[in-house]
Amino acid sequence: MSSSFGRAFRITTFGESHGGGVGVVVEGCPPRLEIEASEIQRDLDRRRPGQSRLTTPRQEEDVVEILSGTFEGRTIGSPIGMLVRNKDARPSAYADFQNVFRPSHADYTTEAKYGIRNWQGGGRASARETIGRVAAGAIARKLLREVAGVEVLAWVERVADIEAKVDPVSVSLEAIEANLVRCPDPGAAASMEERIDAIREQGDSLGGVVGCVARGVPAGLGEPVFEKLEAELGRALLSLPASKGFEIGSGFAGTLLTGSEHNDPFVPGDDGAPHTRANRSGGVQGGISNGEPILLRVAFKPTATVRVAQQTVDRDGNAVTLEARGRHDPCVLPRAVPMVEAMVCLVLADHWLRQRSVDVLPALD
Secondary structure (H helix, E strand, C coil), X not given: CCCEECCCCEEEEEECCCCCEEEEEEECCCCCCECCHHHHHHHHHHHCCCCCCCCCCCCCCCCEEECCCEECCEECCCCXXXXXXXXXXXXXXXXXXXXXXXXXXXXXXXHHHHCCCCCCCCHHHCHHHHHHHHHHHHHHHHHHHHHHCCEEEEEEEEECCXXXXXXXXXXXXXXXXXXXXXXXXXXXXXXXXXXXXXXXXCCCCECEEEEEEEECCCCCCCCCCCCCHHHHHHHHHCCCCCEEEEEECCHHHHHHCCHHHHCCCEEECCCCCEEECCCCCCCEECCEECCCCEEEEEEECCCCCCCCCEEEEECCCCEEEECCCCCCCCECXXXXXXXXXXXXXXXXXXXXXXXXXCCCCCCCC
C-alpha cells in the first residue's frame, strides 16, 4: 500500500481513522529551518473536526507532537516524525456496517484489492489520514516562504450551484478565514452557509470547488515530459479524499476559445522578466512554472455518508437498505481548504529542492 509522496521533499503518512493516532514522517527538509509546533498546529486547527456547526461533530483537538528531526526550534536534516493521537474515536459506531458496502465509499474496492479492510470509519481511506499531509504541508509552507517568498492560499469557490467571485491576485488569508465556509466573498459565503445548514438538517450532503493560488513561484519548476508541474499538482490534489476533478489556468473553459484567443502574449515586466497578460496557462507552460501565479481548482464530491436511506449490498451479495450513522461533514469544502494548500505546498517544495540540483553551464564559446 503506497503511503509516500514526493522525491526530494518526501512524506510518508501512517495511521487509521479510529486507531491510536495518525501522523507523518518528512524526509528531505533542509537543516536549520526554524519551525515550531505552533506553526504546524495553526494549519491542523483549520483542518480539525468539530470546529464549527458546518463540520463533523467529532471532537478532536488534533494536537501535534514532534517526535524527531528538530533541535532547539530548528530542523537538523534528519527525518521529522510527527504524531497526532486520536482522542474521540468511536469504532463501535461502525459495527453494523462491517459486512455492508457503503455507497461511494472505498469499502468494496479496498476489500477487492486486499481481501481485508478496516471497517472502523474507513481506515486509511478516511479523510483523517490527511492530518499527516497538513502537518507536513505546514513545514513545506514555511520552507517556501522563507527561501523563495512563495505564498499558497486556498478558498471555497463554489458550494453546489453557489459561486463566489474571488480575485486570486489580491485574496487574503484574513478574508478567507472571516467566515465558517472559508469563502472570501461575504455574500456568497452567507448563501453557502445557509445551504449547508439546510442540507445538514435533511441528513444529506453537498459538494463544490476549492480554488487555490500560489503567488511568488519562480520560473523553472517542473519537468517538460512525465513530471510536468501541472501533472504533479493534479496527482497530488486528486489523491485527496472526495476529490473528483482538477483544473489549472483556463481549464475546461479554455476549450471554448480559439488558439489566438487563448494564447497569452508575453509583455516586459518591471522586474526585467517576461510576463503574460492574462495568465490563461495558470502559471505553468510546457510543464514548467513561468513565474506567474499558479491558479488551480479542485472539485470535491458531496460527502458519501448521509442519513438518507440508500440501496446497497452486503458481503454475500444480498440487497440491503443502509441508513448510515456516524459523525460526518455535511460539506467537506471548508475543511478541504487547508488540505489543498498542504498538497500544493508539498509539490512546490519538492520541485524547488529538485531544481536546486540543476546546474546550468555558462555559455561555451
